[in-house]
Amino acid sequence: MRESVIMKIHYGTALAAVALVAVHVLFRLTQNFAESLEYESVIANYQFLPYAGMLEIILILLSIHGFNGLRVILIELKQGRSFEKSVTYGCIGAMALVILYGSRTIFLTSMGMT
Amino acid sequence: MAAQSTQISKPTSIPASKYVTLRISKFNPKKESSPKFIDFKVPYQKWTTVLDAILHVKQNLDHSIGVRYSCRQASCGSCGMKINGRPALACFTKIIELNSDVITVEPMNNFPIIRDLVVGFERMFSTHKKIKPYIIREDSEITPGTKEFLQTPEEVEKYIQFSNCIKCGLCNSVCPTMATDSSFVGPQALAQAYRYIADTRDKGKKDRLKIIDDSHGIWRCHFAGSCSQVCPKGVDPAMGIQLLRGYLLGFRS
Ligand code: SF4
Numbered sequence: 001m002r003e004s005v006i007m008k009i010h011y012g013t014a015l016a017a018v019a020l021v022a023v024h025v026l027f028r029l030t031q032n033f034a035e036s037l038e039y040e041s042v043i044a045n046y047q048f049l050p051y052a053g054m055l056e057i058i059l060i061l062l063s064i065h066g067f068n069g070l071r072v073i074l075i076e077l078k079q080g081r082s083f084e085k086s087v088t089y090g091c092i093g094a095m096a097l098v099i100l101y102g103s104r105t106i107f108l109t110s111m112g113m114t
Numbered sequence: 115m116a117a118q119s120t121q122i123s124k125p126t127s128i129p130a131s132k133y134v135t136l137r138i139s140k141f142n143p144k145k146e147s148s149p150k151f152i153d154f155k156v157p158y159q160k161w162t163t164v165l166d167a168i169l170h171v172k173q174n175l176d177h178s179i180g181v182r183y184s185c186r187q188a189s190c191g192s193c194g195m196k197i198n199g200r201p202a203l204a205c206f207t208k209i210i211e212l213n214s215d216v217i218t219v220e221p222m223n224n225f226p227i228i229r230d231l232v233v234g235f236e237r238m239f240s241t242h243k244k245i246k247p248y249i250i251r252e253d254s255e256i257t258p259g260t261k262e263f264l265q266t267p268e269e270v271e272k273y274i275q276f277s278n279c280i281k282c283g284l285c286n287s288v289c290p291t292m293a294t295d296s297s298f299v300g301p302q303a304l305a306q307a308y309r310y311i312a313d314t315r316d317k318g319k320k321d322r323l324k325i326i327d328d329s330h331g332i333w334r335c336h337f338a339g340s341c342s343q344v345c346p347k348g349v350d351p352a353m354g355i356q357l358l359r360g361y362l363l364g365f366r367s
């Protein structure tokens with residue numbers, strides 16, 4: 001993939017994540033802080049499907065943006081073909097793991113399997 | 115008719131010199147493990163440049179000082195170095211403008227040291243070559259039957275400041291990405307890529323954008339802007355880089 005395509009995805013995920021995290025924060029403001037962190041209210045969020053969907057999207061956006069950012073930092077620190085290849089595949093792998101594990105949590109909780 | 119006489123007035127006496135301490139970094143990487151500073155007392159006048167002072171030392175006090183220079187008028191790009199910590203052309207920096215009794219000269223950062231103040235330009239010249247710094251097009255002004263390629267003043271305005279680059283390397287020496295990424299193309303080459311892409315006579319935009327759209331290309335610029343701060347020729351590489359990004363992001367065509 002060309003670097004410009006990757007960077008368009010990088011900027012796009014950042015903008016979308018900022019917008020969705022803002023919605024998430026606004027939802028939190030409907031309750032006071034302590035209340036919003038109570039077990040029942042957290043579970044209720046996951047079980048409200050549109051909200052759970054939004055959390056899933058935030059998870060994907062932040063993982064893509066974060067792990068690409070990490071790739072960029074690492075290839076700026078050290079160069080070399082094999083190092084850069086392992087960084088790229090390592091970041092893609094780590095990103096997939098984070099998304100899978102996070103999605104599992106969101107899925108199971110929204111299905112009521114806690 | 116009275117004879118006209120031309121009077122040649124005696125030259126007014128040159129004001130007495132003041133003295134400054136010139137602290138020169140001496141280092142031969144082939145023989146020594148680290149640089150050391152040597153101090154020299156050097157006379158100066160209000161027109162004396164840092165290069166003049168270094169050459170005074172070389173002529174009278176220590177012939178072994180390694181320094182590169184040629185034009186002595188900010189045109190050839192040979193004499194870039196760190197002067198009191200800031201990269202500048204030695205021939206374009208007067209002693210008095212530094213307002214200091216001690217002037218420290220060191221080789222530029224982000225370049226390999228050859229000896230003392232002389233650094234190797236191989237990496238910069240190769241990245242410069244890599245972006246194809248010339249007009250690319252099939253036809254030519256010298257082909258019979260063709261006309262001069264005309265440009266409006268507005269078209270020239272788009273790239274003219276970038277064509278002032280003298281390849282002194284000062285911009286690359288302050289770039290934070292150049293310091294850590296040994297494969298980064300660098301502000302000098304990126305500014306030149308913009309210079310040719312913005313030239314209406316050029317047809318090599320696609321080629322050049324492909325070259326700089328690489329994992330160590332234009333996207334590694336963090337827009338620190340130091341390159342534009344130190345350029346002695348008024349080139350603004352940081353702006354050129356942002357304008358180039360406009361092409362790659364689809365904001366410019
Ligand atoms: S852009 Fe300026 S600082 Fe950089 S090499 Fe050219 S003249 Fe020197």
Ligand code: FES
Nearest residue numbers: 184186191193205
């Ligand atoms: S000697 Fe040519 S730029 Fe300084």
